[in-house]
Amino acid sequence: DAKTTQPNSMESNEEEPVHLPCNHSTISGTDYIHWYRQLPSQGPEYVIHGLTSNVNNRMASLAIAEDRKSSTLILHRATLRDAAVYYCILGPLYGGATNKLIFGTGTLLAVQP
Amino acid sequence: GAGVSQSPRYKVAKRGQDVALRCDPISGHVSLFWYQQALGQGPEFLTYFQNEAQLDKSGLPSDRFFAERPEGSVSTLKIQRTQQEDSAVYLCASSLEGLGQNIQYFGAGTRLSVL
Numbered sequence: 001d002a003k004t005t006q007p008n009s010m011e012s013n014e015e016e017p018v019h020l021p022c023n024h025s026t027i028s029g030t031d032y033i034h035w036y037r038q039l040p041s042q043g044p045e046y047v048i049h050g051l052t053s054n055v056n057n058r059m060a061s062l063a064i065a066e067d068r069k070s071s072t073l074i075l076h077r078a079t080l081r082d083a084a085v086y087y088c089i090l091g092p093l094y095g096g097a098t099n100k101l102i103f104g105t106g107t108l109l110a111v112q113p
Numbered sequence: 114g115a116g117v118s119q120s121p122r123y124k125v126a127k128r129g130q131d132v133a134l135r136c137d138p139i140s141g142h143v144s145l146f147w148y149q150q151a152l153g154q155g156p157e158f159l160t161y162f163q164n165e166a167q168l169d170k171s172g173l174p175s176d177r178f179f180a181e182r183p184e185g186s187v188s189t190l191k192i193q194r195t196q197q198e199d200s201a202v203y204l205c206a207s208s209l210e211g212l213g214q215n216i217q218y219f220g221a222g223t224r225l226s227v228l
Contacts, residue, residue, distance in 0.1 A: 041221070099215045
């Protein structure tokens, strides 16, 4: 399984943008890049995913390097509710048996008021 | 609509006791996953169901762990003769099947403490 590397922790100030990096130098051509986050005392929640092109949704943006060996999750204006552990995960986009998520330790994001 | 529901939220067991953890997935979701999350770590895969069929149990740490989903909806994770190392949060997730459907929706988990 292709692995990802993320910083253990990051800090941000409220209402400022946050850029969360992820390295995945061994990514395969069929791997999508998924981001989940886990708020305190909750299960992980889906944030965004992409393959090659940059992606935007109501929660965040995903910027993918041209060689696909790294990506960045962008929170445009951090709020206190964005304080969580953010996981970058590689995997296919098919639902089903092959799609167990392989989590690393993620990045713990602290947001200061 | 309702999300993934897990019960109980907290469970304290004495070493050697059997426990049963329940997961109610989102209605209509074919896929169901169980994960185990130790303190300070990311979740680790335990087992996967497609409807009632258990297609992958490669992550179950020992034969004391058993999961079932007899009617293809509710699932139960059972741990027999609990040990202290079983203390963790057990997470259940469900998803649809098919291309573009690999978004997993997680419950809040069951925190198991074995004394």
